[in-house]
Amino acid sequence: MTQKVAIIGGGRMGQAMIYGWIKAGLDFEFSLFDPVVNEEFQKFLSTNNWKINPTEGFFDIVICAVKPQIFPTIGENLKKLCGEETLVVSIMAGINLATLQSASGCGRVVRAMPNTPGQIGSGITAYIGNNSCVSQDFECVEKLLSPLGEVVKVSAEHDIDAVTAVSGSGPAYIFLMAEAMIAASQNEGLDRETSEKLVIETILGSAKLLKESGQSAQELRKAVTSPNGTTAAALDVLTNNAALFELMRNAIRAAAHRSKELGKN
Structure with a gap:
C-alpha cells in the first residue's frame, strides 16, 4: 500500500522539498496543508496529483515545515493528521523531540535540519530520531530528505543545535x-x-x-x-x-x- 505523506507548510523549505519529491518521482501519496497557497502553485500541485488541505483520514508520515515560532499554534491541527502509527518529521529549528512527541501525540518522531541550497538539490540535511523509531523509519526519512541533497544521521539530539548553527544557518x-x-x-x-x-x-x-x-x-x-x-x-x-x-x-x-x-x- 502506498504511504500517505502530509507536509504542513508551503514556505521556502516546504516548497523545496515538494519540488524535489515531484522531480524524483517518489512513490508516496502526497498532501500539502497550508492556509495560503497561491493559484499557480495549486495548479502545479494538482497537475502532479497532490491534494491540498484534504479533510479525510490520518497520514503515515507528517512533516512539519513551519517556522518554529508558529508551531505552538498548529498543535490541534497536527493531532488531527496523526494516528497511533504516524511518523512525525520536523524540519523546524529548535523544536525538540519531546515537544514534537507531546504536540503530535505520536510515539515516533524525527528532527531534521536542512539548509537552503536544498532548493536546488545541493543542500545537506542532518537528522535524529527518538528511541521509538526503527530502521525502516530512518530509511523512509532519508528517502524523503535526499532530493534536497546529502543526508547524514547524527548520534545525539543535542547535535542538531550545532548542525543548525553550522549548516542550517x-x-x-x-x-x-x-x-x-x-x-x-x-x-x-x-x-x-x-x-x-x-x-x-x-x-x-x-x-x-x-x-x-x-x-x-x-x-x-x-x-x-x-x-x-x-x-x-x-x-x-x-x-x-x-x-x-x-x-x-x-x-x-x-x-x-x-x-x-x-x-x-
Missing part, C-alpha cells in the same frame, strides 16, 4: 562573505558584474576543490598562501590575533544557543 555566512568580497572588489575599482562573477566562481570552485581534493581546508589554505605574497598579506588581516576564528566561534555559538532557546518557547 551556514549559507548566510557564505552569502555575507560573498557580499563583503563583492563590495571590496568594487572598492578596488572593479565593476559590479565582474566582481560578482569573480566572487561567485571563486566560492564555487573552492568548495568543489575542498570536497574533491581529499585535502583539508587548512592544507588547501596553506597551499595557496606563498610566504610574503598577496594572499599572505590578506590573511594577516583576517587572522590577526585569531580574529576570524574567534568571530566564527562566537557566531556559531550564538546560533546554537538561539536554537536551544527556540525549543524552550
Whole structure:
C-alpha cells in the first residue's frame, strides 16, 4: 500500500522539498496543508496529483515545515493528521523531540535540519530520531530528505543545535562573505558584474576543490598562501590575533544557543 505523506507548510523549505519529491518521482501519496497557497502553485500541485488541505483520514508520515515560532499554534491541527502509527518529521529549528512527541501525540518522531541550497538539490540535511523509531523509519526519512541533497544521521539530539548553527544557518555566512568580497572588489575599482562573477566562481570552485581534493581546508589554505605574497598579506588581516576564528566561534555559538532557546518557547 502506498504511504500517505502530509507536509504542513508551503514556505521556502516546504516548497523545496515538494519540488524535489515531484522531480524524483517518489512513490508516496502526497498532501500539502497550508492556509495560503497561491493559484499557480495549486495548479502545479494538482497537475502532479497532490491534494491540498484534504479533510479525510490520518497520514503515515507528517512533516512539519513551519517556522518554529508558529508551531505552538498548529498543535490541534497536527493531532488531527496523526494516528497511533504516524511518523512525525520536523524540519523546524529548535523544536525538540519531546515537544514534537507531546504536540503530535505520536510515539515516533524525527528532527531534521536542512539548509537552503536544498532548493536546488545541493543542500545537506542532518537528522535524529527518538528511541521509538526503527530502521525502516530512518530509511523512509532519508528517502524523503535526499532530493534536497546529502543526508547524514547524527548520534545525539543535542547535535542538531550545532548542525543548525553550522549548516542550517551556514549559507548566510557564505552569502555575507560573498557580499563583503563583492563590495571590496568594487572598492578596488572593479565593476559590479565582474566582481560578482569573480566572487561567485571563486566560492564555487573552492568548495568543489575542498570536497574533491581529499585535502583539508587548512592544507588547501596553506597551499595557496606563498610566504610574503598577496594572499599572505590578506590573511594577516583576517587572522590577526585569531580574529576570524574567534568571530566564527562566537557566531556559531550564538546560533546554537538561539536554537536551544527556540525549543524552550
